[in-house]
Amino acid sequence: MSELQRVGEVVWELPSSSRADMRVPARVIADEAILDEIRGDLSLDQLANVATLPGIVDAAIAMPDIHQGYGFPVGGIAATLVADGVVSPGGVGYDINCGVRLLALPLSETELGARREALVHEISRAVPAGAGKHGALDLGEAELDAVLRDGPGALPGTPADDVERTESHGRLDGADPQAVSERARRRGHAQLGTMGSGNHFVELQVVDHVADVGTAEVFGLADGQVTVLVHSGSRGLGHQVCTDHVRAMDSALRRYEIVLPDRQLACAPVTSPEGSRYLAAMRAAANFAWANRQEIANRVRMAIAAVLGSEVADGTRQVYDVAHNIAKTERHHGVEVCVHRKGATRAFAAGSVDVPEEYRAVGQPVFVPGSMGTASFVLVGRPGAMELTFGTVCHGAGRRLSRTAARKRIGGHELRRQLEARGIVVRSPSAKGLAEEAPFAYKDVDHVVAVVERAGLASRVARLTPLGVVKG
Numbered sequence: 001m002s003e004l005q006r007v008g009e010v011v012w013e014l015p016s017s018s019r020a021d022m023r024v025p026a027r028v029i030a031d032e033a034i035l036d037e038i039r040g041d042l043s044l045d046q047l048a049n050v051a052t053l054p055g056i057v058d059a060a061i062a063m064p065d066i067h068q069g070y071g072f073p074v075g076g077i078a079a080t081l082v083a084d085g086v087v088s089p090g091g092v093g094y095d096i097n098c099g100v101r102l103l104a105l106p107l108s109e110t111e112l113g114a115r116r117e118a119l120v121h122e123i124s125r126a127v128p129a130g131a132g133k134h135g136a137l138d139l140g141e142a143e144l145d146a147v148l149r150d151g152p153g154a155l156p157g158t159p160a161d162d163v164e165r166t167e168s169h170g171r172l173d174g175a176d177p178q179a180v181s182e183r184a185r186r187r188g189h190a191q192l193g194t195m196g197s198g199n200h201f202v203e204l205q206v207v208d209h210v211a212d213v214g215t216a217e218v219f220g221l222a223d224g225q226v227t228v229l230v231h232s233g234s235r236g237l238g239h240q241v242c243t244d245h246v247r248a249m250d251s252a253l254r255r256y257e258i259v260l261p262d263r264q265l266a267c268a269p270v271t272s273p274e275g276s277r278y279l280a281a282m283r284a285a286a287n288f289a290w291a292n293r294q295e296i297a298n299r300v301r302m303a304i305a306a307v308l309g310s311e312v313a314d315g316t317r318q319v320y321d322v323a324h325n326i327a328k329t330e331r332h333h334g335v336e337v338c339v340h341r342k343g344a345t346r347a348f349a350a351g352s353v354d355v356p357e358e359y360r361a362v363g364q365p366v367f368v369p370g371s372m373g374t375a376s377f378v379l380v381g382r383p384g385a386m387e388l389t390f391g392t393v394c395h396g397a398g399r400r401l402s403r404t405a406a407r408k409r410i411g412g413h414e415l416r417r418q419l420e421a422r423g424i425v426v427r428s429p430s431a432k433g434l435a436e437e438a439p440f441a442y443k444d445v446d447h448v449v450a451v452v453e454r455a456g457l458a459s460r461v462a463r464l465t466p467l468g469v470v471k472g
Contacts (some may be wrong), residue, residue: 001469002046002166002241003015003018003245004028004035006050007027007231008165008455009287009454009455010028010029010031010451010454010455011024011027011028011170011388011455012027012028012030012035013026013027013028013059014026014047014051015050015158016051017285017309018048018405019048019051019052021052021259021261021423022048022051022052022379023051023052023054023056024051024056024057024058024060024379025051025060025122026048026050026051026059026060026061026062027059027060027062027388028042028044028045028047028061028062028066028073029059029061029062029063029064029222029388029394029451029452029453029455029457030064030066030223030451031146031263031387031454033045034064034443034448034451035319035441035449036449038062038067038239039065040116040400041067041417042068042371043066043067043068043069043073043075044062044066044073046068046071046072046076046262047049047060047062047066047071047073047076048060048077049071049078049260049261049262049265049290050071050072050073050076050265052089052217052260052261052265053078053080053085053088053260053265053267053268053318053440054080054084054085054258054267054269055081055083055084055085055086055194055233055269056078056080056085057079057081057085057333057337058333058390059227060076060077060078061077061389061390061392062075062076062077062080062103063075063076063077063343063344063392063393063394063395063398063452064092064137064303064394064398064430064443064447064451064452065274065394065395065398065443065448066142066343066447066472067379067398069090069130069342069398069400070090070093070094070139070264071088071090071091071262071264071265071266071341072088072091072093072340072342073342073343074088074093074153074342074343074398074399075342075343075344075394075398076091076339076340076342076343076344077333077336077339077341077342077344077389077392078082078091078337078339078340078389078393079330079338079339079340079390080268080270080339080340081270081337081338082270082271082329082336082337082338083268083270083271083336083337084103084379085268085269085270085318085337085338086258086267086268086269086275087250087264087267087268087269087271087275087278087327088249088264088267088340088368089242089246089267089278089282090264090265090267090268090342091306091331091340091342092096092325092326092327092340092342093241093242093325093340093342093343094238094239094242094243095196095233095234095238095239095290095325095327096233096234096241096282096286096289096325097233097234097238097240097244097285097286097288097290097323097325097326097376098169098200098231098232098233098234098289098323098324098325099101099232099233099289099290099293099321099322099325099332100229100230100231100321100322100324100327100367100369100395101166101229101230101293101296101318101320101321101322101401101449102227102228102229102230102319102320102365102367102378103227103228103230103301103316103317103318103319104220104221104225104227104295104316104317104319104462105225105226105228105304105308105310105315105316106312106315106316106317106321107224107225107226107283107308108206108225108270109206109222109224109226109374109438109467110224111226111241112467113228113290113325115307115308116467117425117461117466117468118307119303119307119308120242120425120427120468120469121303121425121427122302122303122306122307122339123202123204123228123300123427123470124219124301124427124470125303126299126300126302126303126472127193127195127202127296127299127300127303127469128193128194128195129192129194129196129197129200129202129428129470130195130196130428130429130433131197131472132195133145133191133194133195133196133472134153134190134194134312135189135190135191135193136165136193136423137188137189137190137192137193137293138165138189138294138414139190141185141191141217143188144177144188145177146292147192147287147288148175148177148180148285148287148288148371149176149177149284150176150235150287151169151170151171151286151287151288151289151290151291151294152170152171152290152293152294152295153170153171154291155192155295156212156319156381157298157300158294158298161317161318162294162318162321164299164356165319165320165321165322166290166294166318166320166321167320167322167323167346168319168354169330170290170291170294171281171290172283172286172287172328173282173369174279174283174284174285175282175286175287176280176281176283178245179277179280179281179284179419180237180241180284180285181240181241181242181244182282183458184236184237184238184240184241184244184268184281184285185237185270185417187235187236187239188229188234188236188237188238188240188288190236191235191292191296192234192291192292192295193237193292193295193296193299194232194292194296195296195470195472196232196233196235196472197430198412198433198436198472199231199292199437199472200231200232200233200436200471200472201229201230201231201369201372201437201469201471201472202228202229202230202231202296202300202469202470203228203229203231203343203369203376203468203469203470203471204226204227204425204466204467204468205226205227205228205229205376205463205464205465205466205467206224206226206227206464206465206467207221207222207223207224207225207227207463207466208221208223208224208375208463208465209460210222210223210293210459210461211302211459211461211465212219212380212459212460212462214362214381214413214458215286215363215461216265216359216360216378216462217460218362219319219320219359219365219378219461219462220317220319221319221378221461221462226467227319227464228279228300228316228377228394229367229369229464230293230297230300231369231375232290232292232293232296233289233325233469234285234286234288234289234292235288235292235365237285237288237326238285238286238288238289239280239353240281241284241285242286242468244281245277245278245281245282246323248268248274248277248384249266249267249274249278249280249424250263250266251370252268252272252274252450253266253267253268254271254287254368256264256268256269267424269329270338272385276325278312279327282326282327286323286326286420289323290321290323291363293321297318300316301313301316302430304316319365319378320356320359320364320365322346322364322365322367323345323346324341324343324344324345324395324396325341325342325343326341327339327340327341328341328346329433330391330428331389332390332391334385337388337462338350338392339391339392341392342419343395343396343398344392344393344394344395345363345366345367345368345392345393345394345395345465346364346366346381346392347363347366347379347380347381347382347385347387347392347393347457347458348363348364348379348385348391348443349353349364349383349385349386349391350362350381350383350393352364354395355381361379363380363381364380364381364384364463365378365380366378366379366380366381366393366458367379368393368395368396368397368445368448368449368452369397369445370397370439370442370445371437371438371439371441371442371445372394372424372426372437372438372439372466372471373419373422373424373439373466374397374439374444374446374465374466375445375446375464375465376443376463376464376465376466377445377449377460377461377463377464378460378461378462378463378464379393379449379452379459379460379461380458380459380461381393381457381458382456382457382458383456384455384456384457385456385457385458387458388455388456392449392457393452393457393458394452395443395448396443396445397442397447397448398443398445398448399442399443400439400441400442400443401440401441402441403436403441405438405439405441406435406436406440406441407432407435407436408439409438409440410435410438411431411433411435412428412430412431412432412433413431413436414435415435416428416431416434419469424434424466424467424468424469425467425468425469425470426469427468427470427471428469428470428471428472429472430471430472433471433472434471437471468470
């Protein structure tokens with residue numbers, strides 16, 4: 001990594017000549033301070049390993065929130081040729097289509113007033129949180145097939161506006177329910193509408209600053225407005241899909257004469273039987289995740305109705321829903337590629353036909369969560385992302401401390417006390433899980449977003465600060 005060369009204001013590259021097995025450079029979006037933090041783990045070495053994948057084009061790319069992951073670093077992007085490149089489950093991760101959804105309420109923080117704590121409590125009752133939790137829905141075989149095939153559109157009563165304001169309309173073509181193993185189906189059939197554990201959350205927030213009034217108006221956001229940000233994924237079903245296909249691809253490496261520096265990068269040609277089966281199952285799991293966030297949104301609206309009234313619930317508008325663990329077939333730089341985004345968010349610029357029509361003149365909404373005690377940001381995609389990062393930006397602040405290290409520095413009960421002393425209502429069934437997500441365990445989200453802006457990938461629209469948080 002000592003050979004990193006500065007090629008832009010906040011863009012660095014490790015040349016492909018640095019290692020005999022690298023097919024393309026490793027590109028990092030960062031400033032000097034973030035680079036120093038990144039060097040604390042093996043994420044840059046993992047990025048160089050990604051640059052060895054067959055069929056990779058342009059560069060293996062890292063966002064400023066990069067940190068060490070399974071095979072691929074979290075915050076990593078790789079585009080491989082569909083015609084003769086590979087697909088790697090490690091480039092998506094175990095929580096397939098983990099992503100975020102922003103809801104905007106038709107009232108201000110002042111109007112919410114003293115009902116804030118009651119609303120957070122009601123959301124915590126409505127949305128099951130924690131590992132292995134089951135929700136109120138228990139899908140039969142046919143119902144589960146419909147969700148895996150069609151995403152939130154398969155759920156009764158899903159608002160058409162929610163589907164329109166969801167990446168890919170919440171449905172990836174080519175999903176095959178039969179490609180999802182029986183064990184994965186057993187793990188997921190009763191988990192729609194559940195949050196999970198780890199860094200997943202439902203957060204009540206307020207828009208405390210609008211940086212781009214015109215774009216905020218298009219997105220339906222205003223200063224002082226109350227919002228809810230949902231962060232969850234495909235639960236046990238997606239985890240099992242990844243487990244199944246990492247194993248299958250690892251067994252097939254020799255057959256395709258693929259040599260890797262790390263077996264966690266296990267992969268197969270995109271068009272091979274193994275690659276096709278993985279993509280069919282991954283797409284089904286992605287559709288499941290979008291349906292999961294839809295059901296969480298339904299339950300959040302129920303909580304809003306219970307505390308604030310049905311008129312407020314009916315007026316609660318989905319701003320957008322975007323994935324940050326996914327592999328998608330897209331066209332970039334004149335070729336069809338399989339874009340792996342692992343802990344990275346699609347950020348298409350104005351004019352893209354993949355952006356909802358009502359947002360097309362300004363660009364795609366992007367959500368960058370910080371932590372329980374810091375801000376989150378609404379950004380909008382810019383042309384620089386299309387040129388430099390396959391239309392992608394960061395997905396959050398990025399961890400700087402492991403979960404174990406965070407627990408050693410603070411206990412969950414003490415963290416809860418500190419947050420509540422700052423007026424942030426906290427609901428979590430696990431003191432241990434709360435401690436693992438302490439704000440100091442993450443990079444400075446303002447700093448990360450500033451780097452993204454300096455790179456020309458996205459720009460700020462609004463800042464959201466927490467009023468209350470429900471954690472697994």
